[in-house]
Amino acid sequence: MAGLEVRDVSVRYGAGVAGVTAVDDVSLTVAPGEVLALLGPSGCGKSSLLRAVAGLEPLAGGQVRYDGADLAGLPVHKRRFGLMFQDGQLFPHRDVRRNVAYGLETLPLTRQERDERVAGLLDLVGLAGYEQRAVPTLSGGEQQRVALARALAPRPRLLLLDEPLSALDRQLRERLAGEVRAALVETGTTTVFVTHDHAEASAVADRVGVMDRGRLLQVAAPEELRTAPASDRVAEFLGLRA
Numbered sequence: 506m507a508g509l510e511v512r513d514v515s516v517r518y519g520a521g522v523a524g525v526t527a528v529d530d531v532s533l534t535v536a537p538g539e540v541l542a543l544l545g546p547s548g549c550g551k552s553s554l555l556r557a558v559a560g561l562e563p564l565a566g567g568q569v570r571y572d573g574a575d576l577a578g579l580p581v582h583k584r585r586f587g588l589m590f591q592d593g594q595l596f597p598h599r600d601v602r603r604n605v606a607y608g609l610e611t612l613p614l615t616r617q618e619r620d621e622r623v624a625g626l627l628d629l630v631g632l633a634g635y636e637q638r639a640v641p642t643l644s645g646g647e648q649q650r651v652a653l654a655r656a657l658a659p660r661p662r663l664l665l666l667d668e669p670l671s672a673l674d675r676q677l678r679e680r681l682a683g684e685v686r687a688a689l690v691e692t693g694t695t696t697v698f699v700t701h702d703h704a705e706a707s708a709v710a711d712r713v714g715v716m717d718r719g720r721l722l723q724v725a726a727p728e729e730l731r732t733a734p735a736s737d738r739v740a741e742f743l744g745l746r747a
């Protein structure tokens with residue numbers, strides 16, 4: 506199967522009775538070019554699942570497959586996945602251009618090709634002409650846009666975003682969610698986007714997977730989740746029940 510396939514994946518921390526099962530037998534797929542959001546309350550296992558897909562967390566069970574190949578034993582840097590976290594983690598002493606170009610340094614590109622790709626990505630995230638700006642002079646929203654451009658630059662075959670907008674205020678988050686979706690759709694980037702905010706999940710994703718206590722309760726298009734939640738618990742997360 507093309508794209509991402511998560512099969513019966515479990516993630517555990519610690520051993521024996523003191524151990525925690527953070528992800529409990531989860532299966533899902535993300536088709537090429539699709540944006541999937543993982544939605545659920547704090548501690549439900551979203552980040553653990555994302556980290557397991559990235560190869561940052563060992564699997565206690567199951568398989569992560571990409572384009573039909575089992576990724577067991579393939580280290581993080583060989584998966585050709587992009588990662589982006591809540592605080593963006595930009596390099597403070599590099600300007601915007603060198604932040605975005607970071608993942609291009611090992612690729613066989615001429616300087617002109619690299620600069621063109623950086624300029625195109627900055628344009629895509631609404632920061633055309635920002636190349637020379639110093640990171641500390643950027644607003645929080647601008648920093649997250651630069652982080653998105655940096656994550657997209659090497660054209661990862663899968664982009665993993667962990668609460669990328671959570672540090673921003675609600676108004677900006679809502680606007681940026683739409684812009685992030687537009688950038689992902691335009692670049693055809695296959696994406697898993699972790700969030701605890703249902704409005705953000707609906708704004709960004711083709712389908713939303715709702716998680717609770719390590720389990721995946723339902724995966725469906727935002728509209729279908731709203732009109733046909735599989736359980737009261739799903740309805741609760743979507744704000745459909747008090």
Ligand SMILES: Nc1ncnc2c1ncn2[C@@H]1O[C@H](COP(=O)(O)OP(=O)(O)OP(=O)(O)O)[C@@H](O)[C@H]1O
Binds near residue numbers: 525526527554
């Ligand atoms: N390194 C760790 N060691 C032990 N337990 C952990 C570790 N990381 C996460 N957990 C536990 O695993 C469970 C799932 O955590 P995880 O961070 O995956 O959830 P989350 O849904 O992403 O939460 P949040 O939105 O708060 O980040 C929680 O009970 C958490 O306490």
